[in-house]
Amino acid sequence: MKKLAKISLFLCAVIILFCLFIFRSEINSFIKSPYVKNPLKKVKVPDDYAKIDKNNNNVFDPIDLVNAAREEAKIKTKYKSVYYVGGYPPEGEGVCTDVIWRAFKGASVDLKTLVDNDISANIKAYPRVNNSPDPNIDFRRVPNLNVFFQRHAMNLTKEIKPFEVDNLKQWQPGDIVVFLEPYEHIGIISDKRGRDGVPYLIHNSTPHASEVANFNLWRAKVAGHYRWEFSDKSKLEQN
Numbered sequence: 001m002k003k004l005a006k007i008s009l010f011l012c013a014v015i016i017l018f019c020l021f022i023f024r025s026e027i028n029s030f031i032k033s034p035y036v037k038n039p040l041k042k043v044k045v046p047d048d049y050a051k052i053d054k055n056n057n058n059v060f061d062p063i064d065l066v067n068a069a070r071e072e073a074k075i076k077t078k079y080k081s082v083y084y085v086g087g088y089p090p091e092g093e094g095v096c097t098d099v100i101w102r103a104f105k106g107a108s109v110d111l112k113t114l115v116d117n118d119i120s121a122n123i124k125a126y127p128r129v130n131n132s133p134d135p136n137i138d139f140r141r142v143p144n145l146n147v148f149f150q151r152h153a154m155n156l157t158k159e160i161k162p163f164e165v166d167n168l169k170q171w172q173p174g175d176i177v178v179f180l181e182p183y184e185h186i187g188i189i190s191d192k193r194g195r196d197g198v199p200y201l202i203h204n205s206t207p208h209a210s211e212v213a214n215f216n217l218w219r220a221k222v223a224g225h226y227r228w229e230f231s232d233k234s235k236l237e238q239n
Contacts, residue, residue, distance in 0.1 A: 043163050043197030049172040052230045055108035061230040062174030068106025069188040069202040072099050072209040079206045087112060087136045096186050096204045097140040100176065103188050103202075107230070115139040115148050125151065142184035149176055149226035156225040160216040162196035171199050171225070177215070178224035185220060 049062040059067065072094075080093040089098055104111040116135045119126050123133065128143040138144050156175065161167040173191035187203030194200070194213045201215040216222075 064107035065174035069103040076208040153226035168197040179220040180223040
């Protein structure tokens, strides 16, 4: 029995040493990644959003977007896809696109009017409208918002590299992210980040609005990454 116990302890020690060797090899490989300097340390990504406060509420406008979108997550706005006469769903319900116009409303930007006007003036640019504009729903359709932001916002990188500061600093609070395949979706980049530096996304998907990590691991890939330029807001509204 003593001999059997010694053999068992020896085998256990060998297994533990082997596991430690594999773990060390994996960590060394991870650290040598071109995107990772120290995977055990939280990545610090500098804030590089516009320090503009056009609505004079003592909050920078990109953060207005984040705060208004986050309110949707806080109250857990129910995901409910319905056609509304007048366009706007009641408070407490909506879909992913409703997070966007409500976020813009928080920055004193009337997104619905801007989208409706652009569709009216450039209907051929909006294939989803199919030559038949409907102000009750057009501003709540992801493909239409994608076209609008392509035309009127900064178009940014679609690539996300965890732990890569030079890449991650291109993803800033208030940025808009669009997904088209295999499903249509849209959300707002949060001012909160994971340890790898990847920002959280504020969005609404069944069952309700939420602020989530790791959207870069979703099955749907980023189709558009945009940044609203508040300095040009008044010019666009006048057009």
